[in-house]
Amino acid sequence: ILDGAEIQGDILAGFRKDHVRLLFISVTDVAVPAFKAWIRAIAPKLAYLDAVADFNRKFSTARRASADGRDPPMSVTWMNLAISGQGAKRLLSQDQWSQLDITFLNGPTEDATLVGEPDAGSPGGSRSWLVGAPNQGHDALLIIAGDERAEVDNTAAAHKDELLQLVANVAAVTVRLESGDIRSAQKGHEHFGFKDGISQPGVRGRIGTATGPYVTPRVLDSQDPWYALYAAPGQPLCYPGEFVLGYPRKHEGSDDPNDTVVDPTTPLTKHGSYLVYRRLRQDVPGFIAAAETMAAQLSQNPSFGPRTTAFAAACLVGRWPSGAPVMRTPLADNQKLGDDSYASNNFQFVQASHVPKYSAGSEIPPDDFPQARDDTLGSTCPFSAHIRKVNPRDQTTDQGPATRTLEHRILRRGIPYGVDYDPTKPGSDKEERGLQFLCYQSSIQRGFQFLMNQWANSADFPLGRGYDIVIGQRGEASRSVTVLAPDNSPVSVTFPQRYVVTTGAAYLFSPSKTALLSCFGA
Ligand code: N7H
Structure with missing residues (x-):
């Protein structure tokens, strides 16, 4: 209670x-x-x-x-x-x-x-x-x-x-x-x-x-x-x-x-x-440029073939812009899946996602989207993807079986700050924008500090596939990730700078x- x-x-x-x-x-x-x-x-x-x-x-x-699914007027x-x-x-x-x-x-x-x-x-x-x-x-x-x-x-x-x-x-x-x-x-x-x-x-x-x-x-x-x-x-x-x-x-x-x-x-x-x-400042044009470079590099691998900037960015995050997880839609975004707040989070990394049975009156609608497949090797959602680094879900980690990951969950309460990036507006790249990141936990060591130090910033976790490019940091030095092409050949991509910088x-x-x-x- x-x-x-x-x-x-x-x-x-x-x-x-x-x-x-x-x-x-x-x-x-x-x-x-x-x-x-x-x-x-x-x-x-x-x-x-x-x-x-x-x-x-x-x-x-x-x-x-x-009826229209819009937010009710409650303030x-x-x-x-x-x-x-x-x-x-x-x-x-x-x-x-x-x-x-x-x-x-x-x-x-x-x-x-x-x-x-x-x-x-x-x-x-x-x-x-x-x-x-x-x-x-x-x-x-x-x-x-x-x-x-x-x-x-x-x-x-x-x-x-x-x-x-x-x-x-x-x-x-x-x-x-x-x-x-x-x-x-x-x-x-x-x-x-x-x-x-x-x-x-x-x-x-x-x-x-x-x-x-x-x-x-x-x-x-x-x-x-x-x-x-x-x-x-x-x-x-x-x-x-x-x-x-x-x-x-x-x-x-x-x-x-x-x-x-x-x-x-x-x-x-x-x-x-x-x-x-x-207070996390985000370099939006820098992130887009990095995803473009990454896409060009992936495209050179014959097993990958031509890949878009959106695909590269989704590899870095583990989700598409709509929120649809790469695990359930590996090649292209799926807006409907992103809009479904249950289905878009109904996935694991090792086991195929579980579709529960629904009892009468359940508030959870049926989940008819394509299922995630077993991705033990990290060939669908790269191990270095932000959401896989900070919540490896059902994957066994350096800490032990998946239940150990439950010790390192945090309640995130962040909200963006600053004006939107507008490439058509001169000087827009110099404006301040980012995330007011807030998270609650009963121990900073087990929560935020652990996620940063042990997982996001560890190039070794898991299996030496590199950094979390979104939040990982290594002082001022560059960072790399290794992603797997469809034939499981490794492609290493290096990022010369950080796209998220702590400013408070x-x-x-x-x-x-x-x-x-x-x-x-x-
Ligand atoms: Fe992250 N991003 O846009 O790439 N994050 N995050 N984060 N983050 C998440 O699933 C982002 C930051 C977590 O359970 C999503 O809700 C950005 C810090 C955790 O599957 C996206 C910044 C830390 C999760 C982003 C940033 C975390 C998560 C997917 C900084 C803690 C849940 C949306 C500017 C150390 C993972 C979602 C799960 C999700 C992004 C910061 C942690 C899109 C841009 C500092 C635990």
Whole structure:
């Protein structure tokens, strides 16, 4: 049972809003008493799991009911608050802050080399970050998310003013605003053009005393062995403790998915979650040019024959722009498959995708799209493809059997920022655009840090097929991938630069309502 009144709403349910404003707050010691009072005042106004899950459930029911499939006119603006390691040390006693994770306390600049960033002083290194550069960290992050742009902007402006007026000393509080908005030209797609936010871990558990299942299991046939293990086709269930402290999680290192452990918590840590923020600048023309070069190189291989830029880009991501997975449509995009939120995530890498039986009243429509085939060798979806690197699904990994991958799932809450790339507009390539990347996990080491360091940045994982070209990084050096042609001959492609560059970072903790009121705000 998940405590819906304590857990902040963005963690498990997700705000799923079109407009997000991030207020990065820094306070000096003189402002601490006023800031604590502000935390006590805002804690009851934040959106907790109960409210957000309830809204999301009503929203999706209304969407299903709407004849034209368009979003129902429901609008709301939510807020959540997270505290950084620097903030925790400022607001809490040492006895208290030492209960928090060491990677979080040290912050992202300490972690930069481990996750593959260039040296602090080199181009793209942490000293050039716009958010969270060394000695310029923030104490807290107020997340404001809503459906109406103007309302979100007004809420952010009002809270910024309020914070700046907390104390008479104007230098005592500073606030940096970062924005994220869905791309108006391509709703739900990130700047490289790919649909995002399709695959999320399913979470076991019910909220409070609610009788209905929370995230799932949906109405799959209860006779089906899948029933107990999957939230939806292709969406295995994870234990809530992978994301929220104080709940069962899979015993680390155990191959048995039913072997669970609950880490000890305190009133400070219970119901809390670690939040990783990355401001990721995307070089869209650079990515397109790289895909063009890759396509030309693949086309020279007789077994491949002529291949398009779109094909090369899909090899790098593992999905086509519509969201359709390469595993289910290897040679061309399939818009209908991309539009089907269940079928587009119903695939594995080793076994053919599983089509569950549907009981009467199931909300999951039949899946008539071509099935994925066994791809143990990585000849359909390259091992280096972004989605295969960060979620190898049913494939055995360096960690062991597929159940071990469930220890490394994250809840992604990112949203694009900046204007669309327009090749016809002079100077468009110089404009700022990218992803405000946010993800929740109960351990940064097992979540974000592991995915970056152990899988995306490891050219060896799996079988030496190279880097995740989307997010992998190796300082300033170039990176390669090896893809297999239809006759399984290897083709190696080298990428001279990065197309996603970190321009800001923060490691945060999203506390429970009680911890905000009686620890951080006390
Ligand atoms: Fe990724 N992209 O456009 O290429 N991502 N990502 N990501 N990502 C995903 O399945 C992208 C980043 C994950 O379960 C999709 O929802 C871009 C970081 C995970 O099958 C696309 C950036 C990390 C998944 C992108 C970026 C991750 C995932 C497919 C940076 C964590 C789910 C849509 C600018 C370390 C995989 C979907 C699964 C999916 C892209 C960042 C992780 C299109 C452009 C930093 C776990």
